[in-house]
Amino acid sequence: MRVVIVGAGEVGSTIAESLAKSHDVVVIDIDSDRVESLTYSLDVLPIEGDGSDIDTLEEADVADADLFIASTDDDETNIVACGAANVVSDAFTIARVKSPKYLQAWQRARGAFGVDFMVCSDLLTAEAIVGLAGLPTAQDVDTFADGLVQMTEFEIPAESPVADQTVAEADRFDSLTFAAIIRDDHVVIPRGDTRLTAGDEVIAIGSPDSIRAFSSEIAPEEQGPEDVVIVGGGEIGYQTARLLEERGFSPRLIEQDEDRARWLAEKLPSTTVLNSDATDQELLERENVGMADVVVAALENDQQNLLATLLAKRKGTDRAITVVNTGDFAELFEAVGVDVAVSPRKATAEEITRFTRARRAENVSIIEGDKAEVLELEVDPDSVLVDRSIRDVAADIPEGVVIGAITRGDEHITPRGDTIVREGDHVVVFVDTEVLSEVTEKL
Amino acid sequence: MSFAGELRVDWATSLSLVGTVLKALTVPLVGTALVALWYREPLAPFLATAVLTLAAGVALERLDRDDLGIREGFLMVALTWLAIAVVGAVPFLVAGDGNLANPVNALFESTSGVTTTGATVVENFDAHGRSIHLWRSLLQWMGGLGILVIAVAVLSQLSIGGAQLMETESQTQDVNKLTPSIEATARLLGWLYAGLTGLMVATWLALGAVGLGPNVTLYDAVAHAFTAVSTAGFSPRAESLGAFSPAVQWATIPFMFLGATNFVLLYHLTRGNPSRMVNSDEFRFYLSVVLGLTGLTAAFLVASDQFTRFEQVARHSLFQVVSILTTTGYATVDFVDWSPAAKHMLFLAMFSGGMAGSTTCSIKTLRWLVVVKSFRRDLFREIHPDAIRPVRLSGQVVEEGVVRDVYAYVLLSGIIFVLLTVFVVTDAARVGLGIGEFEAMGASAATFLNVGPAFGDAGPFDSYDFFPATTKVAFILLMWIGRIEIIPVLVLLTPAFWRS
Numbered sequence: 001m002r003v004v005i006v007g008a009g010e011v012g013s014t015i016a017e018s019l020a021k022s023h024d025v026v027v028i029d030i031d032s033d034r035v036e037s038l039t040y041s042l043d044v045l046p047i048e049g050d051g052s053d054i055d056t057l058e059e060a061d062v063a064d065a066d067l068f069i070a071s072t073d074d075d076e077t078n079i080v081a082c083g084a085a086n087v088v089s090d091a092f093t094i095a096r097v098k099s100p101k102y103l104q105a106w107q108r109a110r111g112a113f114g115v116d117f118m119v120c121s122d123l124l125t126a127e128a129i130v131g132l133a134g135l136p137t138a139q140d141v142d143t144f145a146d147g148l149v150q151m152t153e154f155e156i157p158a159e160s161p162v163a164d165q166t167v168a169e170a171d172r173f174d175s176l177t178f179a180a181i182i183r184d185d186h187v188v189i190p191r192g193d194t195r196l197t198a199g200d201e202v203i204a205i206g207s208p209d210s211i212r213a214f215s216s217e218i219a220p221e222e223q224g225p226e227d228v229v230i231v232g233g234g235e236i237g238y239q240t241a242r243l244l245e246e247r248g249f250s251p252r253l254i255e256q257d258e259d260r261a262r263w264l265a266e267k268l269p270s271t272t273v274l275n276s277d278a279t280d281q282e283l284l285e286r287e288n289v290g291m292a293d294v295v296v297a298a299l300e301n302d303q304q305n306l307l308a309t310l311l312a313k314r315k316g317t318d319r320a321i322t323v324v325n326t327g328d329f330a331e332l333f334e335a336v337g338v339d340v341a342v343s344p345r346k347a348t349a350e351e352i353t354r355f356t357r358a359r360r361a362e363n364v365s366i367i368e369g370d371k372a373e374v375l376e377l378e379v380d381p382d383s384v385l386v387d388r389s390i391r392d393v394a395a396d397i398p399e400g401v402v403i404g405a406i407t408r409g410d411e412h413i414t415p416r417g418d419t420i421v422r423e424g425d426h427v428v429v430f431v432d433t434e435v436l437s438e439v440t441e442k443l
Numbered sequence: 444m445s446f447a448g449e450l451r452v453d454w455a456t457s458l459s460l461v462g463t464v465l466k467a468l469t470v471p472l473v474g475t476a477l478v479a480l481w482y483r484e485p486l487a488p489f490l491a492t493a494v495l496t497l498a499a500g501v502a503l504e505r506l507d508r509d510d511l512g513i514r515e516g517f518l519m520v521a522l523t524w525l526a527i528a529v530v531g532a533v534p535f536l537v538a539g540d541g542n543l544a545n546p547v548n549a550l551f552e553s554t555s556g557v558t559t560t561g562a563t564v565v566e567n568f569d570a571h572g573r574s575i576h577l578w579r580s581l582l583q584w585m586g587g588l589g590i591l592v593i594a595v596a597v598l599s600q601l602s603i604g605g606a607q608l609m610e611t612e613s614q615t616q617d618v619n620k621l622t623p624s625i626e627a628t629a630r631l632l633g634w635l636y637a638g639l640t641g642l643m644v645a646t647w648l649a650l651g652a653v654g655l656g657p658n659v660t661l662y663d664a665v666a667h668a669f670t671a672v673s674t675a676g677f678s679p680r681a682e683s684l685g686a687f688s689p690a691v692q693w694a695t696i697p698f699m700f701l702g703a704t705n706f707v708l709l710y711h712l713t714r715g716n717p718s719r720m721v722n723s724d725e726f727r728f729y730l731s732v733v734l735g736l737t738g739l740t741a742a743f744l745v746a747s748d749q750f751t752r753f754e755q756v757a758r759h760s761l762f763q764v765v766s767i768l769t770t771t772g773y774a775t776v777d778f779v780d781w782s783p784a785a786k787h788m789l790f791l792a793m794f795s796g797g798m799a800g801s802t803t804c805s806i807k808t809l810r811w812l813v814v815v816k817s818f819r820r821d822l823f824r825e826i827h828p829d830a831i832r833p834v835r836l837s838g839q840v841v842e843e844g845v846v847r848d849v850y851a852y853v854l855l856s857g858i859i860f861v862l863l864t865v866f867v868v869t870d871a872a873r874v875g876l877g878i879g880e881f882e883a884m885g886a887s888a889a890t891f892l893n894v895g896p897a898f899g900d901a902g903p904f905d906s907y908d909f910f911p912a913t914t915k916v917a918f919i920l921l922m923w924i925g926r927i928e929i930i931p932v933l934v935l936l937t938p939a940f941w942r943s
Contacts, residue, residue, distance in 0.1 A: 258831075265831040266840045274829040283829060 002026070004065045004091070006051030006081045007072030008034045010327055011096060011121075013042070014349040015069060018370065020044050022437055026060045052080040057088060065091040069352055075099055079113045086114030096348050098122050099235060119351045125344040126239030129321055130247065132340050133225055133294045135215045136319060139201060139340055142365035143208075144376040144428045145407040150208045151179075151365050151374045151428065152215070158198040160218050168192040173213055175414045176206035179402040179430035182368050187432050189402060203367060205374065205404025205428055207412050225293035225319070229254065231278040231308045232299035233264045236323055236344065240296055245270045252287065254278045278308045290315030297322040302329055309338050362426065372432050374404065377443055379425045384442045391417040400432030401439050452941055455506040457518040462503025464523050468496045468530055471581050475534075479574035488534035489574070496530045514940060517931040520593055524923055527589075528554040531582045534575065541570030547912045547919075554919045556582030558926035559590065559802060561676025561772035561895030562886075562918070564908040568681040573662060576679035580669040587673025587802035588636055590926065591706060592629040594800060632706050635713065636672065636802075643668035643698045647691060655690035663687075671695055674702040674802045676772025676895040683903055684773045689758055692775050696765050700733070703769035703797020724837045728815075729798050729808040736795075737764045740788040747782035760785075768792035770804040772895020774903030786898060790881075793888045794856075804893030804926060806856055813841060813849045855929055856892075863887040863921055867914055874911045886910070890918040891925045 001023045005012050008029035016038070019025050025044040028051045029035050038046040049056030051070060062068060068091040070078035075097040082093040095115040097103060103120040106112050131141035137160075140153040156163050162170040167178050167190045181188040182201040188194065196202065204214055228244055230237050233255030244251045245268060252272045255261040261275035276283045278299070289295065295312040297305040302325050309320040322338045324330050330341040346366075354364035354375075363376040379385050384396050390403060405428040406413040406421060413419060421427065431439050476489035511519065531553035535543040543549050548564045555562045556579055563579075565571065644664045651659035663679070670677045680686040684695060701709060708726060711719040720726050741760035750756045759776050766773045767789045778789060796805025816834045824830055833840040864880075864887040871878040878899075885897030886907070896903035907915065924932045934940045 254829075261831045262833070266833050269835060269838065272827065273831045274827065275831050276829040287827065287829070 001066045002061075002064055003067045003069065004028065004057075004060050004062050004085070006068075006070045006078070007096075008038050008046070009071070009073055010345040011349050011352075012069070012071040013038065014327075014345070015071065015352055016042055016044050018349075018353055026065070028056060028060055052077055052084050054084050054088065057081075057085055062089040062091060065089055067091055068093045069096075070094070071096040071348070071352065073098075075102055079115060082116075083114035092116045094119065094352055096121060096352065098344075100239065119348050121344045121348040122235040123239050124347040124351055125236050125323060125342055126243055128342050128347055129236075129240050129296055129298070129323070130243045132321055132342070133228055133244070133296065133319075134247075135212065136219045136225075138215065140365070140367070142363070142374065144363050144365075144374075144405070145412075145426045148207065148407045148410070148412050149205065149376075149405040149428050150211045151203065151205050151404070152211050153182075153367065154202045154204060154215065154218055156196055156198050156200045156202060157219060160198065162196055162218055163198040165196055166192065167194045167196065170196055170217070172217075173206065173210040175405075175412060176204055176210040176214055177402065177404045177415065179203045179205050179374070179404045180367075180372060180432075182371065185368075185371070187372055187400065189400060189432075201368070203372075203374070203430060205402075205430065206414070207405075227292045228252070228294045228296065229287075229289050229292040229312070229317075230296045230298060231312075232297065232305070232323075233257075233260055233273070234298060234300055237296070237298035238264060238267070240298060241268050241271045252292075254283070279304070279311060281311070284311060284315050290317055292317050294319045294321060296320075299323075300325075302326055306333060306336075306338070309333075310336070313337050367430075370433055372400075372430060373436060374428060374430050375440070376426055376428050377440075379421055379423055379427060379443075381423055383421075383423075385421040385425075385427065386423050387420060389417065390415050390419050390421070393421075397442060398435040398438060400435050402430040404428045404430055450941055451943065452514045452518060453509055453512065454515075454518060456509045456511060457515045457522060458503050459506040459508040460511070460519050461522045461526050462500045462506070464500070465496045465526055465530060466500030466504060468500070468527065469493045471585060472496065472534075475574055475578050475581060478577055479572070482573045484572040484574045485538065488537040489578070491537050492530060492533040495533060499526075499530075517934050517940070520927050520931045521923075521935055523589070523593075524557060524586075524927055527557045527582075527585070528919075528923065531557055531578075534578055538572070538575055540572070540575065541565065541567050542908055543571065543575075547915050548908065551907065551915050551919055552579065553582060554922050555890075555895070556675070556677060557586040557589075558893050558922040559583050559586040559673050559675035559770070559804060560890060560893040560922045560926070561670065561770075562890055562897075562901070562907050562922075563677065563895075564906050564915070566906050566908050568679065573679070576677075577662070577666055579677045580666040580679070583673045583675030583677055584640070584669035586926075587675060587702070588633060591632050591636060591800075591802055593927075631710065635706055635710055638713075639698065639701060639709075640668045640672045643671055643695075646694050646698075650688075650690050650694055656688050658687065659691060667695070668698070671698045671771060671773070672702045672802070674699060674769045674771045674797065674804070676766070676770075678773065681904065684762070684775045685777075685904070689754070692758060692762055695773070696762055699765050699769045699771045699773070700797075702771070703801045703803035704729070705798040705800035707800055708798075722837060724835075725798055725809050725812055728812045732795055732808060732811075733765060733768055736768065736788050736792050737761045740764055740785050743782055743785035743788065747785065749781060749785070763789055764792055767894055768795050769797045770892065770894045772889075772903070774896060777902055777904045779898055779902035779905075790885060790888070790898070793885075793892050793894045796892065806853060806892070809836075810849045810853055812836065813846060814853055816841075817846045817850070852929070855933075859921070859924075859929070860884075860887055860891055863891055863917065866917055867910075870911055870914045870917070873913075876909070876911065886918075887921075891921040893922060893925050 003019055003023050004026045005016050006028045008027050016025050016027050020043045027044050028047045030050055032048050035046045035048045047060050062085050068085040070081040078095040082095045085093055093115055094117045096119050098121050100120050100123050103118050106118045132138050137154050138152050139155055142151045171178055178190050180203040181190050228251040230241055230251055230253045233253055241251050241253050250270045254274045256277050258275050261273050265273040289312050295317045297309045299305045305322045309322045313320050319339045321340045324341040324343050327343040327346050330343055333341040350366045365374040403415045406415050407426045472489045472493035476486045479486050532549040535549035551564050647659050647664035650656035666679050684692050708720040737760050741756050744756050762775045763778055796807040797803030799807045799809035820832050834846055864883050867883040882899035886901045889897035901907050
């Protein structure tokens with residue numbers, strides 16, 4: 001497949017990196033330094049130029065491309081680039097936008113602006129935060145099959161009752177599958193007798209109810225959150241508050257700019273908007289931020305986010321979720337006390353990547369720095385799965401693959417050895433990256 | 444004249460528009476003359492007035508007319524009500540029956556009519572012909588229609604004491620979006636108003652026909668429909684609604700209630716869309732105030748053994764509360780004899796009023812709701828000083844400036860009420876008339892808030908005749924000021940209105 005990517009920022013280069021191994025990738029960027037550094041680091045064709053300029057696009061031979069991804073940091077540039085590409089090529093176009101306003105327009109008429117798929121990073125980030133906020137100890141949450149199936153990555157805390165239990169003992173939920181354990185940076189496919197230890201990260205796939213039940217088993221003392229404080233009323237903070245309101249929460253939102261705070265207060269009827277500086281210790285004291293169940297830091301700037309979360313943690317907040325704009329900081333943040341660092345760029349790259357799985361994957365979640373992926377696939381007639389039981393199929397697919405859940409219509413089916421897969425079913429599979437291309441062909 | 448040259452108000456335009464209204468007044472006058480002809484009563488009071496108003500109207504209309512600005516709007520609203528009150532008094536003077544032959548009394552009665560107050564100075568109801576009584580009712584019906592149109596077309600544009608809220612609340616749902624043009628909206632509301640009146644006439648006649656309202660005549664039905672839907676309260680009967688059967692009294696309650704309901708919500712109701720009404724914060728508030736006060740009144744009536752049967756307690760408490768709260772002013776019993784506790788519930792009801800965008804007077808539930816919500820917000824901010832929490836009505840944000848206007852309006856109403864009370868007491872003392880504090884408060888509230896009947900000697904089955912002429916003049920002025928939401932009159936008193 002020939003892929004053209006406009007913009008070699010964090011999102012663009014992340015996508016380029018994951019595609020370069022198996023596809024022809026062309027990367028266009030306006031910045032000569034970035035183009036040059038790309039030349040040495042990745043096996044791609046870098047072109048210096050303006051991605052919305054038709055000449056540049058023709059130089060990149062967009063007409064022959066199968067996939068066109070506009071992933072610069074500028075919404076308008078991305079949309080215009082897709083529009084331009086659409087004129088000269090039949091490639092499937094994906095535009096990354098930050099602001100939901102373009103997404104709203106696009107959703108009214110899919111295909112508008114010449115964009116075949118639009119990814120809104122701020123909304124994706126807010127969705128990720130809201131998913132994480134509801135599940136104590138969760139590190140990553142993704143939904144599949146229109147919300148019927150959830151994939152969650154849990155960290156097992158030292159004091160957890162499931163630490164030192166075997167998988168068979170811990171898994172008492174009918175509609176839950178333990179897909180994998182990440183231990184010391186390695187993927188372990190669990191067996192019934194595999195013993196869970198503190199510090200393990202468990203990838204669980206199942207119905208949202210069973211995920212929630214498992215979450216409370218891992219950390220029984222943690223109730224579901226009631227009191228959520230969001231710091232920073234930018235687009236991500238606003239969308240997070242809005243989604244929380246939709247789920248019946250009444251969050252508090254701290255915004256420093258008075259006009260913006262007023263705007264937010266008018267838009268968010270169930271949210272208490274506080275017009276103040278989130279690093280003001282007196283405010284944190286007065287508003288009892290330390291008592292909050294979850295603090296979400298969604299300021300524009302990573303350093304401020306870190307400061308705000310560390311202050312809140314120091315005051316006693318149970319759980320801190322931080323937006324980290326520079327993806328590389330994520331690990332560092334988590335090392336110094338942030339519970340979960342959410343990267344809008346990573347979320348965006350993940351969302352876009354699913355279109356590159358031969359465009360077969362309905363949805364994709366990337367696990368722990370590309371060690372593995374969780375894919376949602378629709379079973380077609382050529383699949384090795386059709387009309388066979390899981391036990392039979394196991395022989396034909398490599399190690400490192402776990403079928404986590406199956407949905408048939410609106411029904412959730414828990415895969416067991418004797419479960420028969422039918423054409424048209426959606427399967428959610430955990431796949432180790434090493435066997436990824438082999439598996440996607442077979443399934 | 445150099446003075447005129449400095450004026451910054453295009454008073455000619457305002458007067459010209461008043462002229463148009465006066466000219467139009469000829470139609471109801473001629474109509475009433477026809478009724479007089481039917482009952483073989485003197486035609487002169489109405490025909491003479493018709494000629495007078497036509498002449499005045501035509502003369503004023505000839506003045507240069509320009510576009511109506513904000514100031515001209517204020518002036519026009521204030522002058523229109525004054526002019527109709529004056530013209531409306533003429534038939535009483537020409538007829539010269541009873542105590543309405545006195546010019547102050549005639550003007551009081553007419554003002555009380557057109558401001559939909561319902562306070563009367565008539566001592567002997569039999570002294571006046573049916574046509575004169577119908578004219579009293581008709582004045583109120585026109586006053587109700589006028590305020591409905593003015594409220595939608597003019598007041599909501601002039602930002603008066605939060606009256607623009609009606610527009611805010613309506614941005615998505617109510618008033619101005621009914622139709623794009625003010626004229627079409629006014630016509631629509633007019634039809635709704637007329638339809639409601641017709642429905643009430645039909646209801647009364649139907650009750651009469653099936654024997655539930657033995658003494659109901661077409662005349663009664665029309666005269667009361669005119670004053671119920673306009674939440675005004677004049678009755679050709681000395682005993683007001685007490686002259687009719689319980690069934691008729693029950694049937695009248697909904698019409699008073701609907702007359703004080705936002706007509707835009709009523710419009711949507713007729714369109715089979717009740718959700719607007721159900722979801723309106725103000726409607727729910729209005730309904731709960733009515734029910735709450737009724738409950739309290741009923742409890743106090745039971746406690747004081749006023750009535751023996753449950754139906755009586757329920758009917759009299761609900762009827763009186765709805766009548767006073769909507770500022771109609773009918774009565775089914777002389778509530779002057781009620782226990783102090785029950786009476787004070789009615790006194791409280793006077794200050795509520797019904798919904799904005801209706802024919803109701805007083806402070807109105809919309810303003811009280813904003814006051815309650817904003818006060819609750821202020822308490823919340825005591826605990827969270829950094830919180831920004833807009834006041835919302837039915838989900839819509841109320842601007843802070845509007846909240847301030849509403850507070851100012853409520854405060855202003857309170858101040859005027861207190862000053863008027865003090866004036867009533869001192870003026871009575873001047874002429875050696877003993878008027879109690881509560882009576883004075885009742886009469887002040889009942890006139891300034893356009894309710895009608897008060898307590899003591901100014902009760903529902905009595906009249907305002909005993910007040911000194913000076914007090915009556917004060918009442919006349921304040922009925923006028925109160926009806927058009929205070930501000931349009933008060934701004935006329937500021938030099939800035941005329942000069943800068």
